[in-house]
Amino acid sequence: MQPSDLEGRLSGIFCAAFAGLNGDQARLATRDTVSAWDSIAIMNLLALIEEEFGLTFELEEAAEWTSYEQIRMALSKRLEG
């Protein structure tokens, strides 16, 4: 998968999970800048990523997610591996 494909799909997921974010804002999203980033949001992100990419993450790992960039890197690593 091309990096741009991954970014497009992941930012789409962020826009679905966090109403009000656009694509550019999604790429900069962090737990500190998005007020709706809570345990429910993590649950949604986890489910959406699983649905979109067919990948399963451990709950402990997902609980540590604090930014778009961190998730993008985790996804990239899994997809490459």
Added chain:
Amino acid sequence: MKLREALESIRDSKPRGTEQTRFQLACSCAPAHLETFFRAFLMRRRPDADIAIDTLPYGDLLGGLEAINPSAYTGVAAICEWRDLDPRLGFRRLGGWAPSLHEDIVANVETNLARLGGSVERLSASVPVALALPTLPMAPVEISAPAQALNLETRLWTEAWKCAQGWLSKRNVRLLSMAEIDRISPPSERFDLRSEIGFGFPYALRHASALAESLSGLLAPPPPLKGLITDLDGTLWRGIVGEVGAGGVCFTLDTGGQIHGLYQQMLESLAERGVLLGVASKNDSDLAEQALARNDLLVRRDRFFPVLANWGSKSELVRQILAAWNIGPEAAAFIDDSPMEVEEVRTRFPQMRTAVFSSEPSKIYELLRQLREWFGRPAIVEEDRLRARSLQQAAAMEAASGEAPGREAFLAALQARISFQLSRDAHDERAFELVNKTNQFNLNGRRVTEAGWRQMLSNPEGFLLTASYEDKFGPLGKIAVVLGESRRGDAAISSWVMSCRAFSRRVEYATLSYLFESLKLDKILFRFEKTERNTPLQEFFASLGISNAAPEISRSEFEARCPALSHRLEAHAAIGS
């Protein structure tokens, strides 16, 4: 539906109606994706409504249901899993699975089923309740070979079904079909233990979507279709009647026509439930009639009206049948074994549901399931069964009116009886249905939500007038509904509908006459709005000199302009003037 699609449809939804349509989603788990899917499906089913959803506090389905005030809701969806009947049957609470505990589990489940039944009964007295019995696997409380049916599990399911059977007799209870949920959500793929332990949400996404889709469908079902138009050769029976003769067409197992026999059985069943059946066949009319008159046919000949068999185009035959039924193409289905004929009809009537009758036996099950989906309704009311007969009566009446010496004499000879019921009965399902499906004689085309209906009739000045009609051609059932408020000699009518089956009988004049009389009114004001389809009501207003700009009429004006009425009236007033 995918979760992303559900979230995006909610995010992108435009502001809708001003009136909120509120549903309760009752489950003991974190509502999470289930609520998302439930909202998205309800928004799809009610595109004009502003959907609001309430959920229960985590972990207490039975207590939560007992606390619900039904008057706040349009419907309640309740999902009862095994853990709600005894926590030991779930996976989030530890309480022991030892055989010595089994009797205690059974007793607990029985007690909690009784509690659930109490809530179902209380809530369903006011609002529709869609109920799902356990859809997730029971914890392995018993140990045996996986394929072996277990004693405890069998006992618990027996108790649950016994209770459910009792609940089904209640008005407004809509039980989720286990066969349907099994069809759209494979049992082995439903449970997500990781999510259950991590988030308190036990459903795999696909199952959450399936549950939400099914429950929303039970609470906001699409309007059932009213009529089915069928082809004959290759569809109602195997063979071409013009080639093999009436005795040569077949529809049984030993003659190779089993799928046609199954189709006939379905049509008879639909007809008995009030669905209109018509025939559109490219055929010789006499031959078609001879075959339809065969007494071994599994659908009665008199179920079909009209039967049009000639060599015109199928879409023209369909048009004539729709005109005879006085319904739009969106309320009918067309079935034919010829893909070309189906395409021709679909091109002319894009809103009509169509299906090809396949000669491939494996396809018949899908067709029968499709018919069940198109024509299914939560409950059958008497008027549904009367509909087909009254259409034939209307045709007979029309023929007779041509023979009568004059309009007045003809109407007098009808020996018409109208039964008026004046009340504030918010439980009158037929009245509610009529208001929400009638288009032609409709004061303003406004639809009413269940909550709005109840609210209007809880008003001490509100009233609901219904009219049932019968004449020498037979009963039409409940055919008119008026909803309004009256105060100090004036009435304001907010809804007035009349079934098209009752046109040309002056029922509308008799209705106004009865309202003036029974509520001792001096003036009636109408909340009229012109719609694309309410021409019959506009013509009625014109006949009484009621203007669209100031839609009202005084008693003296009405009495001066009302034509002669010859109905015999029966009145049942549960409220006075």
